[in-house]
Amino acid sequence: MRLAKIDWALGALLLAMMVGASACGSSSSSSSSASNLPSKIGKTEGQLNLVAWEGYAESKWVKPYEAKTGCKVHAKYAGSSDEMVTLMRQGGGSQYDMVSASGDASLRLIRGGEVQPMNVDLVPEWKNFVPQLQSPPHNTVDGKHYGISLQWGPNTLLYNTKSVSPAPTSWSAIYGPQYKGEVSVPANPIQIADAALYLSKTKPSLGISDPYELTEDQLDAAADLLKQQRPLIKKYWALASDEIELFKNGDAVIGAAWPYQYSQLKKANEPVEQIIPKEGATGWADTWMLSAHAKDPNCAYEWVNWVSSPKVQAEQATTYGETPVNTKACGEMEKIEKGSCEVYHANAPASYFDSIKFWRTPVAECGNGQSDCMDYSKWQQKWTEITG
Amino acid sequence: MIGTSKLSRIAFALWTVLILLFLFVPIALIVVYAFNPSNVQSWPLHGLSTKWFSSTWHNAEMRHAFWLSIRAGLISTAIALLLGSMAAFAVHRFRFFGREAISFLLVLPIALPGIITGMALNSFINFSGIGFSLTTIIVGHATFCIVTVYNNVLARLRRTQSSLVEASMDLGADGWQTFRFVTLPMIATALVAGGLLAFALSFDEIVVTTFTAGAQNTLPIWIFGNIRLGQQLPQVNVVVFFVILVSLLPVALARRLSRDTGMLRPAAAAEAGAAA
Amino acid sequence: MSATGFAPQRSTPARTRVSAALFRRPWLRGGLLLSGPLAWFVLIYLAALVVLFVSSLWSVDSFTGNLVHSWTLKNFETLVKVDTYRTIALRTIGIAAAVTVTDAILALPFAFFAVRIAPKRLQGALFVAVLIPLWSSYLVRVYVWRLILAKDGVLNWAIGQLGLGSLNIGYSNWAMWIVFSYIWLPFMILPIWSAIERVPDSYIEASADLGARGWRTFRSVLFPLILPGIAAGSIFTFSLTLGDYITPTLVGGAGSDFIGNVVYQNVGVASNVPFAAAFATVPLIVMGVYLLIARRLGAFEAL
Numbered sequence: 001m002r003l004a005k006i007d008w009a010l011g012a013l014l015l016a017m018m019v020g021a022s023a024c025g026s027s028s029s030s031s032s033s034a035s036n037l038p039s040k041i042g043k044t045e046g047q048l049n050l051v052a053w054e055g056y057a058e059s060k061w062v063k064p065y066e067a068k069t070g071c072k073v074h075a076k077y078a079g080s081s082d083e084m085v086t087l088m089r090q091g092g093g094s095q096y097d098m099v100s101a102s103g104d105a106s107l108r109l110i111r112g113g114e115v116q117p118m119n120v121d122l123v124p125e126w127k128n129f130v131p132q133l134q135s136p137p138h139n140t141v142d143g144k145h146y147g148i149s150l151q152w153g154p155n156t157l158l159y160n161t162k163s164v165s166p167a168p169t170s171w172s173a174i175y176g177p178q179y180k181g182e183v184s185v186p187a188n189p190i191q192i193a194d195a196a197l198y199l200s201k202t203k204p205s206l207g208i209s210d211p212y213e214l215t216e217d218q219l220d221a222a223a224d225l226l227k228q229q230r231p232l233i234k235k236y237w238a239l240a241s242d243e244i245e246l247f248k249n250g251d252a253v254i255g256a257a258w259p260y261q262y263s264q265l266k267k268a269n270e271p272v273e274q275i276i277p278k279e280g281a282t283g284w285a286d287t288w289m290l291s292a293h294a295k296d297p298n299c300a301y302e303w304v305n306w307v308s309s310p311k312v313q314a315e316q317a318t319t320y321g322e323t324p325v326n327t328k329a330c331g332e333m334e335k336i337e338k339g340s341c342e343v344y345h346a347n348a349p350a351s352y353f354d355s356i357k358f359w360r361t362p363v364a365e366c367g368n369g370q371s372d373c374m375d376y377s378k379w380q381q382k383w384t385e386i387t388g
Numbered sequence: 389m390i391g392t393s394k395l396s397r398i399a400f401a402l403w404t405v406l407i408l409l410f411l412f413v414p415i416a417l418i419v420v421y422a423f424n425p426s427n428v429q430s431w432p433l434h435g436l437s438t439k440w441f442s443s444t445w446h447n448a449e450m451r452h453a454f455w456l457s458i459r460a461g462l463i464s465t466a467i468a469l470l471l472g473s474m475a476a477f478a479v480h481r482f483r484f485f486g487r488e489a490i491s492f493l494l495v496l497p498i499a500l501p502g503i504i505t506g507m508a509l510n511s512f513i514n515f516s517g518i519g520f521s522l523t524t525i526i527v528g529h530a531t532f533c534i535v536t537v538y539n540n541v542l543a544r545l546r547r548t549q550s551s552l553v554e555a556s557m558d559l560g561a562d563g564w565q566t567f568r569f570v571t572l573p574m575i576a577t578a579l580v581a582g583g584l585l586a587f588a589l590s591f592d593e594i595v596v597t598t599f600t601a602g603a604q605n606t607l608p609i610w611i612f613g614n615i616r617l618g619q620q621l622p623q624v625n626v627v628v629f630f631v632i633l634v635s636l637l638p639v640a641l642a643r644r645l646s647r648d649t650g651m652l653r654p655a656a657a658a659e660a661g662a663a664a
Numbered sequence: 665m666s667a668t669g670f671a672p673q674r675s676t677p678a679r680t681r682v683s684a685a686l687f688r689r690p691w692l693r694g695g696l697l698l699s700g701p702l703a704w705f706v707l708i709y710l711a712a713l714v715v716l717f718v719s720s721l722w723s724v725d726s727f728t729g730n731l732v733h734s735w736t737l738k739n740f741e742t743l744v745k746v747d748t749y750r751t752i753a754l755r756t757i758g759i760a761a762a763v764t765v766t767d768a769i770l771a772l773p774f775a776f777f778a779v780r781i782a783p784k785r786l787q788g789a790l791f792v793a794v795l796i797p798l799w800s801s802y803l804v805r806v807y808v809w810r811l812i813l814a815k816d817g818v819l820n821w822a823i824g825q826l827g828l829g830s831l832n833i834g835y836s837n838w839a840m841w842i843v844f845s846y847i848w849l850p851f852m853i854l855p856i857w858s859a860i861e862r863v864p865d866s867y868i869e870a871s872a873d874l875g876a877r878g879w880r881t882f883r884s885v886l887f888p889l890i891l892p893g894i895a896a897g898s899i900f901t902f903s904l905t906l907g908d909y910i911t912p913t914l915v916g917g918a919g920s921d922f923i924g925n926v927v928y929q930n931v932g933v934a935s936n937v938p939f940a941a942a943f944a945t946v947p948l949i950v951m952g953v954y955l956l957i958a959r960r961l962g963a964f965e966a967l
Contacts, residue, residue, distance in 0.1 A: 049603045054617040059448070074603035077613045086931070090514060095602055181832070233918040235835040241618025242914075248430045249814035251834050264618065268428040377936065381742070384929070388748035388921050396878060400777040404790070407774045410846065411797050414808045417818065418800065421808070429810070431817050475701035482694035490698070491964060492955070493705055496713075499899055499951055501907015503924050504944050507931050508712035515715065531709050534701060539967045546965070563683035592802055594910065599931075611803050615914075628804045635799035636792075643791045 037119040038297065041305075045296040047072045048303055051087045051099040053286070054079065054240070055260075055320045056150075061312045068306070071299035079239065080188060081105035081359075088114045094293035097300045100150060102284045103138035104190050104359040108376075110139075110146045115289040117144040122301050125308040125326055132353055133325045138360050139287040147289035148304045151313070153322040153344075154283040154356050155186075155194065156274040158257035158265075160247060171198045171277045174254055175225065180232045184246050184255035187236035189376070189383035190359055193282050194256065195222040195229075197357060201279040211282065211357055213366045219374045219382060226386045236387055240264075247272060259344060263321035276355070283356035285325075317344055415632070422625035429621060440622040447623060453610035454627070460522060460606060461590040464529035465537075468586045469579055471530075472537025479538075480545040497532040505531065506599030513600065520602030528600040529593060533586035540582030541575055548574045584642045588635075717948070720941035731938070739942035749926070753946050756922045759837065760905035763844040764898045767852040770845065771897065775856040791857075794850045802847060806914050809843045810834065813915070835917035843915050844905050851904070852897035855966050859893025860886070892962035899958050899967070906947045923947055 048071045050057055057075035066072060078084045081102045088099050088109060101109055109115045120126045126134060126148060133149040140146065159168060164179065174183050175198065185191055196211035199221060208218050234252050237243040243261045246252035248270055262274040288304050290297065306312055313324035314332030323344045324333070330341040341347050366373040374382075421429060425437035444450060478484075479491060497505055509528050513520060552574070556566040594608040601609060607627070614624045676684075686693045720739055723732050743749045778790040797805065812818045813834040820830040833839050863886060871881040909924030916922075923946055930940035958964070 054613055055619065076603045076605075077616070079616055082929075090510075090520065090602075095520060230918055235917045238913050239616045239618075241615060241621070244428055244618055245430070245810060245814070246835075248428050249811070249834075250816040251814055264428070268426050268430075380929075380936075381746075384921075384926060385746060385748045387918065388752050388926065393878075397781055400773055400781055403773040404777045404782075407770060407849075408790075408793060410770075411793065411849065414805055414812065414846065415797060415800055417811065418804055418808050421811075429807075431811055431814070431821060471701040471704055474697045478694050478697040478701075481697075482690060484691075484694055490702070492959075493710070494701075495899075495955065495964065495967070497709065499903050499955055501903060501924060501944075501947050501951075503907050503909060503927055503931075504713070504716070504948065505709075507927070507937070507940060507944065508709075508716040510931075511716055511719065511937060512708070512712035527708060531704070534704070538701075543965075543967075557687075562680045563686055564679060588799055592799070594803060595907075608801065608803060611801055615803060615807055624801075624804055624807075628801050632796060632800050635796070639792050639795045639799060640788075642795065643788055 037117060038122065038301075039119070041122055041301045042298045044069050044071050044298045044302060046070060046299070047074065048098070048296050048299040049096045050075045050303075051078055051084050051096045053077070053100055053102075056100050056286075056316070058316075058319060060319065061307065061315050065303065065306045069299060069302045071296065071302060073303075081190075085109060085112075085114075088291060094291070094295060097291055097294040097296045098303065099289050099291070100286050101139075101147070101289050102286050102359050103136075104284075104361045104376075106139045106147065106287055106289060107141075107361045107363070109289060110141055114292055115146050116292045116294075117146055118148060118290050118301075118304075120145050120148065123148055123305055123308055125305065125310075125328075128310075128328050129308075129325045130327060130353065132350070133285060136285060136358070138285065138358065139289070147287035148308060149325045150286040150288050150307065151316060151320070151322045151324055152283060152285035152358070153259050154276055154281045155256055156259060156262065156281060157277050158243075158247070158255055158262055158272055158274045160253040161271045161273050163253040167273070167275075168254070169275070169278055171279050172202075173277075174232070174256065175229055177232065179254050181234055182251070182253045183229070183232045184235055184237050184243055184252040185229075185233065186256060187238040187387065189379045190282075191256070192219070192222050192226065192379050192383065193357070193359070193362075195225045197282060198279050199225060210367060212360045212362050213373045214362065215366070215372055216374060219378065223382045223386055230386065244268075258321065259323075260321040263343075280355050280357065282359060284359045317346065323348075418625050419629050419632070422622055422629045424622045424625070427619060427621050440620075440626050443620070444623040444626040447620075449605065450607075450610060450623065450627060453605040453607045456522065456604055457591050457607040460525050460529055461587045463526050464533045464590045465583050465587045467526070467530040468533030468537045469583050472534045472582065472586075473541045473575065473579065475534070476538050476541035476545060480542055481550075494535055494538055498535050502593075502595035503599075506596040509596065510599040520600065520604075522604060524600045524602070525597055525604065525606065528596040529590040532593075532596075533590055536586040536589060537579070537582035540578045540585070544575050544578035581642050584638050587638075591631075716937075716941050717945060719938050720945060722938045724936050724938055739939045742939070743942060743946075749943065752921055752926060753923055755837070755920075756906060756924075756947075757950060759841055759844065759922075760902050762841055763848065763905045764852075764901045766841070766845045767849050767901045768856075768894055768898065770849060771852040771856050772894075775853055775860050779857060779860040794853050794857075798850050803910065803914075805847060806843055806911050809839070809846070809915055813839050813842070835915060835920075837916070837920055839915045839917070840911060840920055843911055844901075844908070847911070848901040848904055851900035852894075855893040855896040855900075856890060857893075859890035859896075859966055863889045892966035895958045895961040895963035896966040899955065899963055902954060903951055906950065 050073060052075050054077045057073060062073050076087060076096065078087060081104050084099050084101055085105050085108050088096060089112065099109070099115070129149060133152065135145065136149065139149065157168060157171065157173070159173070161167070163182075164173070171194070173179070174185065185194075192214075193211040196208050196214055196218065199206055200208035200211060203221070206218055206221055208214065214222065235242065235246060237246065237255075240258065240260055243252070243255060243257055244264050246255070247261070247265055248268060257274065259274065262272060265272045288307070290300050294300055307316065308326060310326050310328040310332045313326040313329035314336055316322070317324045317329065318333055318336045318340050321344065323346050330346045333340045333344070333346055345352055362374060362376050362379055364373055364375045365371050420433065422440060423436040423438060424433060424440070425435050475490070475494060479487060506528070509524070513524050518524065552570055553566055556570045561569065592608060593606075594612060597606050597609060605613070611624050611627070614620055719731065721735050721737070723734070723736050723738055725732055778787055782790060810817075814820075815830070815832060815834060817834065823830060833842075867885055867889070868881060871885045876884065907924050909922055909928045912920050912922045912925055923943060927940045927944050930936040930943070
């Protein structure tokens, strides 16, 4: 086919655009975060844009907040920490005011300059938080609080009591051939940490001390375990409702879950049970972080105050099936749902807390001074190789 | 001749029935599960409940999302009608250099996977510094809506006679009058059919919208959020049930408008004439 | 003139002058017509696409997520070296092809019945019946198939009633094949329908006059005439399957990832747009080739 003159012209235009695109290009958006912490909460701006986990901005507690402060809430829901990171970087970072980041996203946001330090003195309830979550390493860097902790929860082993017997006590139940084709685990690269945690107890020779700090050999070992697990998996669940349906409709009988799925299945009268196996469990702790370019910081502080109050903490915990950080929330939880304080470990002793390895972004710097740990992008690639 | 023997007619009819079942059993299930007493989708249904209907109606987020989708659809369709027909006229009437390239270009938004279009627009919007808003959603939708209208109008133009335009001019009408009284009536039904299809595509679009929306939820995004969490799942079924009912009218309209003129099939045309 | 009462115009109105000027300069008319859509497409759509694919030659700082504007082929190297991506690409293309063939087979007899055998009223009803699924949400239609194909789902229940045991195809490639075929079927039916409608009765009659029986007429007369319609429909089914990531997420199982899933994970999730763009060149090239073939078959006129 002979190319007409206009086709050449279009081609030249394309070439020009390519050159132009490479010459310009988005400048790196990381700017130094605001160094002046506000001393008091000022006048509210009228709106609040949030990036949140599904279920974190329910009308039940959003409506009273809006009525009280006049800040209209717009929530963009994200299904994974990585989505949240991307959203916060979008549009120069000023699109959203706050993000409910889990521990595996928060450090990335801090390093990338997308979030700014917050003044905990403006959040009175902070003093009532579980001590370990007042200044955890995943949201407090150099003494600066890059956010206020919100809720937390473990990643548990969920199983169908009718189809799985004897009752499992170890993660080996999902790594062995017993329930082949009926297992479900999250579709999330951070799952590698679960495998690493299991290996740290079953193969001590690998020398894994922290499931988020893995050298290349340790990462490969974890990946091998997961590759062996793959034929056992019915589906890697990406949506919370995936796992609920997998269990309800008989496609899966055992797997890794959040307390959320357990509580939903229980409400649907499904015979399920959840445990933290003897090797321990990973977990997640969420933080409300303030964007470095937030347009509505006062509404944001009001929001954090609101969701840190015992009543809202209890409402969110029982709705979602997680554990509040505010120690005073237990009483409120019992009012909403008797026994929930116990079920969600809201009054758990410190030992329970310490047994959970909270999500953290894997970085190259290992804790012991070395710098040869695998960073998240390697985890991501490995995960694709395991599940693709 | 094909299709004349009794046996073959029955065979074809049977196949058609099976295809209809294939198409509609899932939709029937969607409607039935709007009455699901539980919020978990499982078989069989244990009783029926209408509780989700009122909670859906009172769900402010749903109403916002629905209204946003309508607005995005209407504006995108309007843009598409204008730009799509302009492009169709240009390609049909004029022989210019690069005509092939333009035709190819105008197929891309539908032929390329939505995720590529979405990613591209997302990077572009980030790069240009415009915020994500209803405007960016509309930009994304209009891009493939233009293609739908363009195809419909072009197909219609190919089937009409250009001599009518010349005749109109011979009778003294200027360009604008010709357009209004001759051309527009010829393509009117193609515009409506193309517009309806464009609106349908925009209303149900999820992939490109995910990449071009800010904190706005269109109806598909709202639906996906509910599917993700699963706490109020039957509300989604209620909404879809409602949309199906409401869309029966435009769909029937689209059918009446996109019928052929019947020039090539005299028997069918005679039947159409008798039935109309 | 004045005898008939026709008042002469003192000057031609502006509208007529503009109209006449445009009539005498077809290039101006064409240019004006084309400028709007072309501007939209080139300045927005095409520019965005170009920037995207240029970025596949860049890389990203893994911790901060900022783009590093240095040319590198690392992304493409990874795609070639690591087997997983090849597996994913082949799986995607394979299922897309299977879905296209399935839909063509399902659509042809249906469209033929509707156009040539069904009485007019029924034809209208069938057309509406084909369009209605397009207006029901895509997400919800895919989602309901989970219910149908689950182990304790509708299909197994129905099969069980017939005493035929049970299937375990929920969350698998089989499930994806069925669901994709279901979702895109209307897109295949419509162009084939139009194509059959455009075949004149006289051709079929002539073929019969020349002694051809049903299958021969179909093979030698009808099929070549409606091939552009089939090709047009196949563009939709193939491309829509090739780029989809939502259906694999909802009804796929372990090892059902599509190109779209990896792209999505790298864009929205790992913030590695260059790698996503690199992998996205695969469907781009595949579709480019497909479109060229489809154009040869006349699909563009039958869209």
